[in-house]
Amino acid sequence: MKKLVVSFVLLAFAWVGAIAQAPVSPYAEGVKLLNYEKNKSALAFFKDALSKNPKDGEANFWHGEALLAQDGAGMPSPAVIKKAKEFYQQALQTMGSDAWLLVGMGHVQLLEGGDFNAIKQNFELAITSTMIAKGKAKGKVNPDIINAIGYVFAETPIVVVDHRYAVDKIKETISSYDGIAPLPANLYINLGINYLKVGGEFGGDAVTAFQEAINRDPKNAYGYYRIGRVYQTQNNRESFDEYYNKAIAADPTFPPVYYALYNFYADLNTETAKTNLDLFLKNADKDPSLDIFNADYLFRAGQYDASLEKSKALEASIGVAALPRLGVLLAYNYERKGDSTLAKNYIEQFINTSPSDKILSSDYELAVKVISKFSGNQAALGAILEKAIAADTSRTNKLKYYKLGYEMLEKANMYSDELKWYANYSALRGVKDEIYYYKTGSIALNAKDAVTATAVAKDYMTAFPEKPNGYSFYVKAARLVDTANSTGVLFEAVNVQNQYLLKDVAKNKQVLINNYYTMIGYYNETKAYENAVAMCDKVLELVPNDPTTLGAKAQFTKNIEILKKMQNGKGGAPAPGAPKAASDTTQIKKG
DSSP: OOOOOOOHHHHTTSOSSSOOOOOOOTTHHHHHHHHTTOHHHHHHHHHHHHHHOTTOHHHHHHHHHHHHGGGOSSSOOHHHHHHHHHHHHHHHHHHOSOHHHHHHHHHHHHHTTOOHHHHHHHHHHHHHTTOOOSSTTTTSOOHHHHHHHHHHHHTSOTTTOOTHHHHHHHHHHHHHTTTTSOOOHHHHHHHHHHHHHHOGGGHHHHHHHHHHHHHHOTTOHHHHHHHHHHHHHTTOHHHHHHHHHHHHHHOTTOHHHHHHHHHHHTTTOHHHHHHHHHHHHHHSOOOGGGHHHHHHHHHHTTOHHHHHHHHHHHHHHTOTTTSTHHHHHHHHHHHHTTOHHHHHHHHHHHHHHSOGGGOOHHHHHHHHHHHTTSTTOHHHHHHHHHHHHHHOOOHHHHHHHHHHHHHHHHHTTOHHHHHHHHHHHHHHHOOOOHHHHHHHHHHHHHTTOHHHHHHHHHHHHHHOTTOSHHHHHHHHHHHHHOTTSOSSHHHHHHHHHHHHHGGGHHHHHHHHHHHHHHHHHHHHHTTOHHHHHHHHHHHHHHSTTOHHHHHHHHHHHHHHHHHHHHHHHTTOOOOOOSSOOOTTTOOOOOO
């Protein structure tokens, strides 16, 4: 198993000796249902709790959070946010500025894009108004309120807020309670999730936090599952298998782990995938919309007719608006069945109407694959991919989107635009290897961008002087500039290439001949016939007695005599020649 770097701060979380158990909240079962992604059951639980304790701030907070969870992970829909907001507003009118309600309303305001400084003031008010009044923890923050803030941030998309605030608040709380009182396991769960949302480089800290939650609650299937997810993002199959199995051992009824395993095996082993799908559906909330997973399985198993039939039945009974990912599945099915028009309609609708955090990288890939079959859609596809790049924090995914973009533009022969996309891809990739120089040079030449092609060729030759392509690109770029072979630009380029080619005359014979003829053409254009004769001699060293070259040499020799006579007849000095033949740099090596 790969070892993850652990910060000294988090190592300090583990108390010496047995870890005492924190007091169990009366709403722990409902929070567990949220962690289990059984959101309908969680809402029912908190609705019942609220009916028994209508003025309990904690019950109101979790009821509002359960409302926000009804859209699943990611950004809730505007309708769901509005419903939760109305609930919290009504509770605030009844109960005043209750700390729990301030935190809950803060969540709504974050999702609405409100001013973070103003929202943070309400979080701080909730914290100070619930300070512990007695006991060993007197004067310290209430860890349950900190946990609620941590949960709010854990459930808020990365693009909405900086999660460092939650990380700092939880770490301060853990430090202040060290050796004084046990803290709830969920506090460490929320710390870990927020660490991950700050950035992937905090994966080790997140795993340590999740492990600390497990230490406090060995049956915490959610903690094992979250560790497994971290390892899965690292493609560490051995480790994520280990922790997913531990999650199942801790609680065989934990649905998310079966769904994660279904997704992993769906394209690898349909039998194993189906086993995990059945276990997921058995343990998840009962909901007709979950039949989409059966339709998804049928598609991945290659049963396209059956998958399409089930998908269309779901569309008729539930509708794509209520089940947006059904549109993606329909697009996949129609694309596989050869109906590109319907596939395009469904995937475009999904991409254009869904929040960015609900769109997977595979959805963008499908959109490019389908929409690019129709001419003239490159600009629209570029806009879609730019949306993906702006929304996704994963460097790997951003690289994938840039690659989709430049490959799409290459197929459309839109080389100038391709060059820009490849430049962005390369900047993010951050590696100037031979692939970078070759690809950039090739695109620049296709785009007839002589400036870029020349610059890249020179850098290519410097970085990889023993490779042939830099020299070849330099000549090709020069041809774009010196189209008439009359300015000396092409002459210089072929002369530089010749220095490389002469290292292996036998291998590069034909290219050398071609280059010598290019130089002959330049000397002829500039009437430097003596140099032209010298280049003919270079060719004849490679192909003795070549009639074409012999003829050209004879003509140049005659031209020299004619010029001499003309100059002598006028009583003047011989005309100066063009640049001398590069005898020092183009000597043909024997053997």
